[in-house]
Amino acid sequence: MHYRILLVTALSYSLAGCSATPPNYGGNWAPVNEYAKDIQEIPLTHPYRYYALPIDKTLKNLLGRWAMDTGTTLSYQHTSDFSLNKQAGEIRTATLAEALAALQAIYRTQGIRIEQTANNTISVTTTSDSKPSMP
Numbered sequence: 001m002h003y004r005i006l007l008v009t010a011l012s013y014s015l016a017g018c019s020a021t022p023p024n025y026g027g028n029w030a031p032v033n034e035y036a037k038d039i040q041e042i043p044l045t046h047p048y049r050y051y052a053l054p055i056d057k058t059l060k061n062l063l064g065r066w067a068m069d070t071g072t073t074l075s076y077q078h079t080s081d082f083s084l085n086k087q088a089g090e091i092r093t094a095t096l097a098e099a100l101a102a103l104q105a106i107y108r109t110q111g112i113r114i115e116q117t118a119n120n121t122i123s124v125t126t127t128s129d130s131k132p133s134m135p
Contacts, residue, residue, distance in 0.1 A: 047094050048069060048070055048094070049092060049093070049094060050066060050091065050092075050093050050094070050095070050096060050098070050099035051089075051091055051092050051093075051099075052084050052088045052089045052091060053065075054089070056084060057083065057084060058081045058082060058083055058084065059081060059082045059083075059084060059088075059103070059107065059112075059124075060074075060076050060081045060082075060124075061081075062084060062088070062103075063076065063103075063114075063122050063124065064076075066096070066099070066122065067122050070096065072096070072116075072120050072121060072122055073120075073121045073122070074121070074122045074124070075117075075121050075122065075123045075124065076124045077123070077124060077125045077126070078112060078124050078125060078126050079126070082107060082110055082112070085106065087106045088102075088103065088106055091103070096116055096122070097116060100114050100115060100116055100122065108127075111126055111127045112124060112125075112126070112127065113125045113126070113127045
């Protein structure tokens, strides 16, 4: 007796699911297993973006990360390291030359020269008009 009720209930649930019309969920649904009408380019690599992360904390760490990420070398020949400020955190560029020029403008008053050398090295040196170090 219980088996009949269970069988009738299971059969009615399965038939109810088959006979119902599918709900219209709306939104941006894409058809599956269909080819696109037009050809679309899909980039396989993305250009490197030069920007500071809060975890970098200092100029030397930032430049070291950029050098490591892009396969260049860092020659840091200044006697001090410097914290990153909000201006450094706003740098967003696709070229190393632009990123280094922006950092040079920010840190110029600290007596720092930041440049990219001919052999693709990021070079940090002291300028001749540098401020004296703190004791």
